[in-house]
Amino acid sequence: MIKNAIWPSSIRDINELEDDQKQAIYAHLIPEWVFADYGIDPETHTRNGHRVIHFHCPKGSRAMEISIQRDATEQDPMLYLNMADTFQNQLLVLLVVVNDMDSERYNIDVDQAGNLTQLGTESRNIPAELAAMRAGLAPGQIRVGMRAFKQSVPIFETFVSNMGHDLFLIEPLAYHNAIVFERYGFNYIRGLQDMRRIHTEFQPGGNLYQQLDDENPFRQVRYAKSIRGRSWAIHDGILGYPYTGFQMYKRIGINAGVNTFPDAIW
Known part of the structure; x- marks a missing residue:
């Protein structure tokens, strides 16, 4: 643990604060480009007179959400973040979405x-x-993403450090998410051997490779060599079971150096 934490050590404890206090803490998770590039007021969280940054962090809850719209009239958030405490008092990033709203x-x-x-x-x-x-x-x-997660990792690291933690957890929702997280320095709590096995089985002669079929648009043979292609084949059920149960972690300031898909193309 990092000593001298300046904030409460759990999401639940932050959520017990008054609205202005907890929102001021959670605002540290918002990248600066949100304000600089889109004209959102960092004090009022408004754009053109309408609130576009929304916090959901009720008292008694172990979770928090931030939803940021580019414009109050738009259906989808430009940025969405969902974090929670685990029962072991660790910090878990449940979902991060960054949408290119012009796509x-x-x-x-x-x-x-x-x-x-x-x-x-x-x-x-x-x-x-x-x-x-x-x-x-x-x-x-x-929608197309904005390739902003890499810039978000240091923001998460600073945030969890200020809460007195030396790591945070994340759950990849799809195969490509896990590979991207590897590239940003994450390691596995659960799933490393499964990821290595998946890579082996996508090699020529492997069980997953043999299930690839150019007649199925989600399982093109060429997908064996790409991150996105493998992820679509897995989404299509090629594993025979859902891609679930994977959990990763990032230690503050440390790149774990894990690479379960060498020489991958996107």
């Missing part, structure tokens, strides 16, 4: 019957997924 939207989050898909984990909108995949998106993306 096309693909409705992979709603199936053709109008039901929420939970980003394709409960049900799927195949036409929307095909369009997203062909546009270069990865599973779970409704």
Whole structure:
């Protein structure tokens, strides 16, 4: 643990503070470019007179959410962050989304019957997924991202340091997320051997490689060599079970040097 923490040591304890106090703490998680590039007032959290930064951090809760809109009229957040305490009093990043709001939207989050898909984990909108995949998106993306996670890692590190922790946890929701987190210095609590096995099985002659089929747009043979391609094949069920149960961690100031997909292309 890092000594002399300047904030409470848990999300739950921060959530017990008065609204202005906890929002002032959570505002440290907002990247500076949000204010500089989009004209959002850092004091009032408004743009053009309308509030566009929203905090959900009720007293008694172990979780917090920040949702930032580029404009109050837009459907999707430009940036969304969800963090929580674990029962072991560690900090867990549950979800980070950064959307390029000028890019096309693909409705992979709603199936053709109008039901929420939970980003394709409960049900799927195949036409929307095909369009997203062909546009270069990865599973779970409704819009092109802004490639901002790398710049967010130091922000998370400073935040958890100020809470007196020396690491934080994150759960990759898809295969490509895990590979990206590896590149930013994360290691595995659960899933390292599974990731290595997946890589082995995507090699020529491996079980996953043999299931690739150019007749299936989500399982093209060439996908064996790419991060995004493997992720779409896994999203399509090539493993035979859902991609769940993986958990990673980042120690403050330390790059773990893990690489389960050498020589990967995106």
